[in-house]
Amino acid sequence: MKLASLKEGGRDGTLIVVSRDLSRAVRATGIAATLQQALEDWSNLAPRLAALSQALNEGSADGVFDVDVAQFAAPLPRAYEFVDGSAYLPHVARVRRARGAEVPESFYTDPLMYQATSAGFSGPRDPVKVVDESYGIDLEAEIVIVTDDVPMAVTPAQAAAHIQLVGLVNDVSLRNLIPQELAKGFGFLQSKPRSTLSPVFVTPDELGDAWRDNKLHLPLLTHVNGAWFGAPEAGVDMQFDFAQLLAHAAKTRPLSAGTIVGSGTIANEDTSKGASCFAEKRTVETLESGAATTPFMSFGDLVRIEMLDRDGNSIFGAIEQRIERQPLP
Template identity: 30%
Template sequence: MKFLRLGPVGTEVPCVLDAGNTARDISIIIHDFTPETIPAIGALLADVDLSTLPIVEQDGARIAAPMTQPRNVYCIGLNYSDHAAEAGMDIPAEPILFNKSAATFCAPNAPILFSPKMTKLDWEVELGIVIGKRALNITKADALDHILGFTVVNDLSERAWQLERGGQWAKGKSFPNFCPTGPWIVTPDEVGDAAALPMWLDVNGGRMQTGNTNTMIFDAATIVSYLSEFMVLEPGDLICTGTPPGVGAGMKPPKFLKIGDTVSLGIEGLGSQSQTVVALEGSLWT
């Protein structure tokens, strides 16, 4: 099943794509995809005939983030073996965890905001995990039962803030609109364990990242189980699981985003997204 939200800011309509990829309005069943409603989605939709629900026209419609703002956004660093090789770093023995402000969460095609204080704005195509029900101290075998689905994320980063300003990585990861997410959340029954999904990212039409989730060091189930050892994972929490090679910081010489650049990215089966870098002053945030 694919969940998405369509419509203007503040009036988004929760939808499910049917077998023909037609968007069906499910607001009569669930008012929106929120941390509070996500645990009930499966039961509420289990016996619904989607063909009986209203069609929402997709052509020209704004694609919103596929759920409302999560309570938490967690990230796993250096989680692709080929990216670790690109960075010249050792394979981590345990997942490297850091936080990204939940306020970074935005629609998949929202603009990338460029602050005049930025100098090294970088891109990262990533597989996102959306938690479906509360998890604490769960096993790897049980992890998929706690996952609502998978999505596409661009884990944008200001490398100078992240690596040259001291302290936590969060400061380079948490600017507004630094987490475009979507277009869909795709449930595990369609994706499986997401262990072999091709992924890509282009800047201004040129291919920068080509990867596959089969080079992830820690897979989705391992990550969810591992994080649940240290914290409660709540419904709607988003976990960004790392990026394959081809980030700007890893190029020789390094390459970073500037105003006017376009970034397009996607993961097979999970859809694609596109953003344009715009000046912060006078820009739209959604």
């Protein structure tokens, strides 16, 4: 099934079920008012949501309306937790090589992960608001999974059973603010504003054989200002699968229902498949020609992030948003 939230009913939106072709929807408020509420009682409510999804796709549901993605909030307008990994080591290796550093051996056995911003996510058509272009505005096209309640110290095999939904994220970064923050040795803060989630989240069964080994085996397609930017294969070169990332996050603490876990920027060894962020593209340029030539993003630029199934159908709908100046208060 495919789930989304409308921009109504307060900060957490109104839960809706969306048809497989993303054209129609029905409110699910008779089952759960919000997606967060559904996740907190997932074992009981998911079968009822699935039945409503089946009725919608068969044409027998009541209260059906046409989808208008502009009215969509993020599926989870806010989450209790968002932890973002860096599971694609080709990206990590290239960035480090560009500055003359090697990848530590531990990176191959112990996932990189940080605590990301979760108090609010932008809707799929909301603009990216930034005060100053000089911050180095970058997109990051990633995959996310969403959990029910996860016990502390689960194994990867146990963690896999807690992956309930899959989606996309534009994990916006302000690259020129990152070096000073990392130099302090205490991680990201100002350099990581709010992220944007795909129009819908889907249950893994919707992905068919593209979801296997706790990875999503399809290209993640990014366009900037209508031009192809990249389509790296998400199932290739992923050092840690989502179950491993989830187990890593839960090693010393339980995770609340609605926790979002990010894959990190999708990147392949094969650079002909393009990039999922400007930092990656600029790093490849530096390695190939000695200097980065592509600037970071500017006000007015348009980002589109989407994943298509093998028949060319959009799975999660598209994140499509413009970079805009945020006025000072």
